[in-house]
Every structure is written in structure tokens, then in C-alpha cells.
Amino acid sequence: MARITVEDSALIIPNRFELVMVAAQRVRQILAGSELRVEKDGDKHTVVALREIAEHKVDVPEAFEQIAKGKQLFIESDDLDEDIVDMMDMEASSHWIGLEQKDTHLSEDDSFADALEDELNALENNDEPEPSDSDEE
Numbered sequence: 586m587a588r589i590t591v592e593d594s595a596l597i598i599p600n601r602f603e604l605v606m607v608a609a610q611r612v613r614q615i616l617a618g619s620e621l622r623v624e625k626d627g628d629k630h631t632v633v634a635l636r637e638i639a640e641h642k643v644d645v646p647e648a649f650e651q652i653a654k655g656k657q658l659f660i661e662s663d664d665l666d667e668d669i670v671d672m673m674d675m676e677a678s679s680h681w682i683g684l685e686q687k688d689t690h691l692s693e694d695d696s697f698a699d700a701l702e703d704e705l706n707a708l709e710n711n712d713e714p715e716p717s718d719s720d721e722e
Contacts, residue, residue, distance in 0.1 A: 593639035621633060623637050
């Protein structure tokens with residue numbers, strides 16, 4: 586019975602690998618509680634799935650689409666959630682703003698080298714760096 590069913594199903598889906606994939610997908614649906622589209626007649630689920638394919642009871646393009654969706658590791662989203670994108674933009678900009686705010690203790694007349702030298706001297710002496718004239722304002 587199964588051999589005849591496979592040969593009948595192969596007329597619908599000539600590629601045997603694709604036939605196995607579609608039949609397996611249909612068996613999973615049956616095991617998950619999907620309604621049978623042909624009489625079971627005491628057959629196993631695989632034979633029922635193959636009979637459904639042979640009798641054109643399975644939408645083959647839909648089955649291929651379900652198989653492809655099940656194998657996807659990354660699900661494409663046509664419309665990204667704009668709130669999430671906005672939050673990511675705000676986080677990125679606040680990160681850069683935070684970095685800019687850390688550097689505001691330098692006055693315009695202080696050079697970077699002077700400030701760096703003060704920081705290094707303070708670290709060597711285990712002291713806090715002396716505030717510059719602009720910090721006292």
C-alpha cells in the first residue's frame with residue numbers, strides 16, 4: 586500500500602526529497618491535531634500524509650512555505666518597530682553625549698597634554714588631580 590502511495594505522490598511532487606519534506610510536515614500537523622483529509626483506514630500517519638498528497642488534499646506551495654518558515658533562523662520584519670529603533674537611537678546618542686560630558690572639565694586654554702600630565706602625576710602620587718581654574722567656576 587505504501588509503495589503505491591509513494592508512486593502516486595511522486596506524480597504530484599516529482600522530487601523525492603521534497604516529497605519526504607512535505608509528507609513529514611503533514612505528519613507533524615496530523616500529530617499536532619490537524620484534521621485528517623482522507624480516511625485513516627488503520628494506516629500509519631505517514632501513509633495518510635502520502636495519500637493526502639496523492640489525492641491533492643495538501644496545498645504543496647503552502648507546505649513548502651511552512652517548511653521554509655520553520656527552518657528560518659532569522660525572521661524578516663517588513664515593518665521594524667519604530668519605538669525600538671527610536672530607543673536604540675536615543676541610547677546611542679546618550680552614550681556619545683555622556684562621553685562628551687566627561688571631557689568638559691578641560692577649559693579652552695588647557696591643552697590635552699597638560700591635562701593628561703596632571704592625571705598621570707595624580708595617579709603616581711595616589712592623589713586626586715588638582716582642579717584646573719575652569720573647574721573652580
